Amino acid sequence: MLWNPLTNACAVVSAPAAGQQGRTIAGYAHPVTGRFHLLHSSDVTVSDDPDLVAPITDRILGARTDARTHQPPCMELTEELIEEIFFRVPTDEPAYLVRAALVCKSWRRILCDRGFLRRYRVFHSRTPPPLGYLHNLYFQGPIPRFVRTSAASPAFTTPPSLVHNKSWRALDCRHGRVLARTLKHDDRLVVWDPMTGDQKHLSVPAYPNGRSYNGAVLCAAAVSKDDGPDGCCDHLGSCCPFVVVFIVADADRTVRASVYSSETNAWSAPSPAVHVDHLFDDRPSLLAGGAIHFAIVGGKSILKYNLVGHRLLVIDTPPPPPPLPADFALDMVMTRTKDGGLGFAAVVGGCVYLWTRTQPTGGWAQHKAMETPNVTDDDPTTSGVR
Amino acid sequence: MEVDKGKGEAEETRKVAEADRDTVTLKSSDGKLFEVSKEAAARLSTVLAGMIAGGSIDDNGTDLKQIGSEALENVVDYCNKHANSIPSAALISSSISFNTAPFKEPEEWERKFVDRLSHDALFDLVEAANFLGMERLLDVTCHKISEMMKGKSPDQIREVFNIKNDYTKEELEEIRQELAWAFYDD
Structure with missing residues (x-):
C-alpha cells in the first residue's frame, strides 16, 4: 500500500493474494514532492479486501496524527517561529530545506506540510526558481541534456527509455513535468516527472501526412482556470492529473490538435482544422488566458489552442514599432502578462517593447518599454526609452 | 460623585501628560524598566502601537511579562538604533524594483546588531519580536538564524x-x- 501524506490518498500496490503473507510499509514524504518513500517493513497478513486494508490505513494515518501532536522536548522555539526561520531560507537553495528535514521528525513534518510550502511560496511572492533547463542542442553531445542553474539543483537522471533511444527531443516543460518525443526506432511521447522519476509513455496520435509538430504538457487543474494554474494546484508530487496537447501540421499547413488526458488515459478526436502560413517554431509553448500558444516560424502569427472548447485559432502578432516596416520579421517572445493574458516582448534598438491585447477590439497595445541595461546600441537615434 | 469626578479628571490629566511624552516605559518579566521612543515603538511594533493608541501604556512601566530584561533591552536598543538609521539606497530602490518579494535583506547595522548576540540572546529576541509584532525585527533575527543553517x-x-x-x-x-543530491558537499 502506498500512502501520500499530503493528500491522505492510499493505494494498495502489488498486494499478495488474499490470505498470503505480505508486508505493510512505513515511510516518509519527500519534502519537496510529497512522494511517499519506503523506509522499513514488517510482516503482516495483507488482503485486498477493503475491510482488512482499512486497519492498515488507519495505523499509518494514526501514526501521522500522533506525530502531529508530539512535541519534541528539545526544540527551543515554537513551531510558528521555526516556520518563520524556514521562510527566510533562500528559494534558490532547496537543499537547505531538505537537510533541515533530516534534523528531526518535527522539522520534517513542518517542511512536508502543504500549508507551509504554500506560505513559503507566498512569502517569496514569486514562482519557484528554475532548477535548470533541458536543451535540444546535441542529442549525444558534450553538453548534458539537463543544465543546472543552481549549485544545489538535483542531478536528474534521464529516464532509461529516453537514454536508450538516444534521439529524443524535449518539447515542453510545465507544472513539474517534461514532455519529450523519441525520434527514432520507437516513436513515442514521454511525460516525465524529473523530481520523482515517474514517467508515462503515450502513443503519438496518427496523422499520416504530418510534417511539423509541437506539444505541451500541463496540469489538468489549469484547463478549467482562465487565470492560469497558480493557486489551483501546487503540483506537489505526481498525483495530480495532467493533459498533453499535441499539434500537427500537414504538408499543406493544415493544423489539427489532439489532447490526451491522464484521467481517461485516451487521446481525443482531432480538433477542427485551421491553416497556417508557416510551420511551427521549435520554441516552447506559452500558457496564458486559458489557452496554449504555439510560435510559428516567421513570427507574424501564432497558433492558439483553447483548452476549453478544443478549438484552434490563428492570431496575428503585434506590428513592429516604427520606424521598422510592417513586414519586418521581429523576433518576438510570447509572455504572460500580470493579469494572466497573452503578451509579447521584443528588443529593438536597445529597448524592450511589451505588447498586450486590447479589449474588446482584439488589437495590440504597446504600453510599456524600457531601456535594457545590458544591450547597447551604437546608433543614438534608435536607443533610449520610448 | 465629586470624588469620582476628581479621580476622572486626574486620570485624564495623567493620560494627557502621558500622551505628551516622547517615550514609553516598558517593564520586563524580572521588573527592569526601559525607556523607548514612542514614535519608534509605535512604528516598529504593532502590539505597542495598539497599546499606545488604546491608552493602555502605563506611565510607571508597561508590564511585558513574557519578555526577559536582556531581550527587552535588545528590543529597545533595536528601536532606538532604527529611529536613528537612514534608509539605505538599496532599500529605497528595492521598493520599486521588479522583484516584489516582501522580505528585504538586513541592512549593515542590522546585521551587526544581531551578529553580536549570543545564541540564547538571539533566540530570546526572536520570541520577543514575535510577541510584540515587530515584523522587521522578526525578519532580521529569523534571517540570521536561517543563515546559521547555511x-x-x-x-x-x-x-x-x-x-x-x-x-x-x-x-x-x-x-x-x-x-543524495542535497548532501553533495558533505
Missing part, C-alpha cells in the same frame, strides 16, 4: 539548535540515499 550538515544544525536526533540510523540512511 552549508551545515543535519548533525551540525542539530548542534547549533540544540536538537536531539529522533530518527533511527536506518531511517536516516534511507532518506540520505533517496536525497
Whole structure:
C-alpha cells in the first residue's frame, strides 16, 4: 500500500493474494514532492479486501496524527517561529530545506506540510526558481541534456527509455513535468516527472501526412482556470492529473490538435482544422488566458489552442514599432502578462517593447518599454526609452 | 460623585501628560524598566502601537511579562538604533524594483546588531519580536538564524539548535540515499 501524506490518498500496490503473507510499509514524504518513500517493513497478513486494508490505513494515518501532536522536548522555539526561520531560507537553495528535514521528525513534518510550502511560496511572492533547463542542442553531445542553474539543483537522471533511444527531443516543460518525443526506432511521447522519476509513455496520435509538430504538457487543474494554474494546484508530487496537447501540421499547413488526458488515459478526436502560413517554431509553448500558444516560424502569427472548447485559432502578432516596416520579421517572445493574458516582448534598438491585447477590439497595445541595461546600441537615434 | 469626578479628571490629566511624552516605559518579566521612543515603538511594533493608541501604556512601566530584561533591552536598543538609521539606497530602490518579494535583506547595522548576540540572546529576541509584532525585527533575527543553517550538515544544525536526533540510523540512511543530491558537499 502506498500512502501520500499530503493528500491522505492510499493505494494498495502489488498486494499478495488474499490470505498470503505480505508486508505493510512505513515511510516518509519527500519534502519537496510529497512522494511517499519506503523506509522499513514488517510482516503482516495483507488482503485486498477493503475491510482488512482499512486497519492498515488507519495505523499509518494514526501514526501521522500522533506525530502531529508530539512535541519534541528539545526544540527551543515554537513551531510558528521555526516556520518563520524556514521562510527566510533562500528559494534558490532547496537543499537547505531538505537537510533541515533530516534534523528531526518535527522539522520534517513542518517542511512536508502543504500549508507551509504554500506560505513559503507566498512569502517569496514569486514562482519557484528554475532548477535548470533541458536543451535540444546535441542529442549525444558534450553538453548534458539537463543544465543546472543552481549549485544545489538535483542531478536528474534521464529516464532509461529516453537514454536508450538516444534521439529524443524535449518539447515542453510545465507544472513539474517534461514532455519529450523519441525520434527514432520507437516513436513515442514521454511525460516525465524529473523530481520523482515517474514517467508515462503515450502513443503519438496518427496523422499520416504530418510534417511539423509541437506539444505541451500541463496540469489538468489549469484547463478549467482562465487565470492560469497558480493557486489551483501546487503540483506537489505526481498525483495530480495532467493533459498533453499535441499539434500537427500537414504538408499543406493544415493544423489539427489532439489532447490526451491522464484521467481517461485516451487521446481525443482531432480538433477542427485551421491553416497556417508557416510551420511551427521549435520554441516552447506559452500558457496564458486559458489557452496554449504555439510560435510559428516567421513570427507574424501564432497558433492558439483553447483548452476549453478544443478549438484552434490563428492570431496575428503585434506590428513592429516604427520606424521598422510592417513586414519586418521581429523576433518576438510570447509572455504572460500580470493579469494572466497573452503578451509579447521584443528588443529593438536597445529597448524592450511589451505588447498586450486590447479589449474588446482584439488589437495590440504597446504600453510599456524600457531601456535594457545590458544591450547597447551604437546608433543614438534608435536607443533610449520610448 | 465629586470624588469620582476628581479621580476622572486626574486620570485624564495623567493620560494627557502621558500622551505628551516622547517615550514609553516598558517593564520586563524580572521588573527592569526601559525607556523607548514612542514614535519608534509605535512604528516598529504593532502590539505597542495598539497599546499606545488604546491608552493602555502605563506611565510607571508597561508590564511585558513574557519578555526577559536582556531581550527587552535588545528590543529597545533595536528601536532606538532604527529611529536613528537612514534608509539605505538599496532599500529605497528595492521598493520599486521588479522583484516584489516582501522580505528585504538586513541592512549593515542590522546585521551587526544581531551578529553580536549570543545564541540564547538571539533566540530570546526572536520570541520577543514575535510577541510584540515587530515584523522587521522578526525578519532580521529569523534571517540570521536561517543563515546559521547555511552549508551545515543535519548533525551540525542539530548542534547549533540544540536538537536531539529522533530518527533511527536506518531511517536516516534511507532518506540520505533517496536525497543524495542535497548532501553533495558533505
